[in-house]
Amino acid sequence: MVEIGKRNTLRVVKFVDFGVYLDGENFREILLPSRYVPQGCAVGDEIDIFLYLDSDDLLIATTETPKAMVGECAYLKVVAVNQVGAFLDWGLPKELLVPFGEQQKPLEVGKSYVVYLYIDDASQRIAASTQIDKFLPDNSLYFKEQQQVDLMIYGRTDLGYKAIVNGVVTGLIFKSDVYTPLQNGQVIKGFIKQVRPDKKLDLYLQIANREALDTLSEQILAFLQKEGGRSTMTEKSPPELIAKHFDASKSSYKKALGKLYKKRLILIEKTHIELVK
Numbered sequence: 001m002v003e004i005g006k007r008n009t010l011r012v013v014k015f016v017d018f019g020v021y022l023d024g025e026n027f028r029e030i031l032l033p034s035r036y037v038p039q040g041c042a043v044g045d046e047i048d049i050f051l052y053l054d055s056d057d058l059l060i061a062t063t064e065t066p067k068a069m070v071g072e073c074a075y076l077k078v079v080a081v082n083q084v085g086a087f088l089d090w091g092l093p094k095e096l097l098v099p100f101g102e103q104q105k106p107l108e109v110g111k112s113y114v115v116y117l118y119i120d121d122a123s124q125r126i127a128a129s130t131q132i133d134k135f136l137p138d139n140s141l142y143f144k145e146q147q148q149v150d151l152m153i154y155g156r157t158d159l160g161y162k163a164i165v166n167g168v169v170t171g172l173i174f175k176s177d178v179y180t181p182l183q184n185g186q187v188i189k190g191f192i193k194q195v196r197p198d199k200k201l202d203l204y205l206q207i208a209n210r211e212a213l214d215t216l217s218e219q220i221l222a223f224l225q226k227e228g229g230r231s232t233m234t235e236k237s238p239p240e241l242i243a244k245h246f247d248a249s250k251s252s253y254k255k256a257l258g259k260l261y262k263k264r265l266i267l268i269e270k271t272h273i274e275l276v277k
Contacts, residue, residue: 004119010047012032012043019034020032027051047063049063075184088128116130116136137170144192145192160172163190174251176254179243231273
């Protein structure tokens with residue numbers, strides 16, 4: 001079935017002065033303007049196109065690829081705001097509308113926001129929303145702990161950072177598991193830290209497995225030796241300071257300190273840590 005807001009492969013059915021018409025199946029014939037018609041194209045050929053409504057709300061095809069399609073999230077820049085809503089640059093001549101009712105907070109020209117693309121039921125137009133939680137679930141049955149995933153940061157809470165996981169579900173990166181500042185729209189690799197009983201996902205940026213903690217423990221010991229056997233960098237030190245020296249999260253650092261303490265290689269005091277003599 002042909003879908004608006006997605007890529008479709010359609011067959012050429014006839015030529016006209018201003019382009020070609022494609023077999024739109026459930027949408028009948030759809031125009032592909034002359035500037036997008038491939039050289040040497042003939043009736044019966046199939047063309048890969050993106051389908052959307054033009055400035056006159058007419059169904060039209062293009063061979064251009066937008067920055068995101070319906071059902072996807074993207075970090076897009078606001079180029080205009082009027083009485084209808086905000087308009088985003090999404091790589092096509094007709095800009096993408098974010099209606100006021102779909103804005104979590106008023107959008108500003110020149111700034112970029114994470115949005116979800118959807119089809120408006122009433123108008124059949126492609127639109128966008130900054131209310132990510134309205135469109136994506138916050139739980140899933142299909143992820144496993146320590147699975148590597150693609151993340152897009154889209155918000156922050158008192159607990160940490162909210163992220164879109166593989167474009168299909170949302171999860172949370174706790175503050176203690178963040179070792180470098182994160183920004184909205186940032187796309188990074190991450191891992192499933194935990195699948196909770198309610199199937200919500202806790203995320204982290206590094207796997208804190210035995211091998212990783214052993215490597216971090218060795219780094220801490222080398223650092224202490226370099227510092228003369230004593231350091232004020234305890235488990236309560238700022239995450240930014242820990243990341244600067246060890247490229248690790250505060251949570252991983254605390255676990256590594258615990259391993260070294262259990263092995264009686266270091267002492268942990270309120271104000272410092274030191275090598276056992």
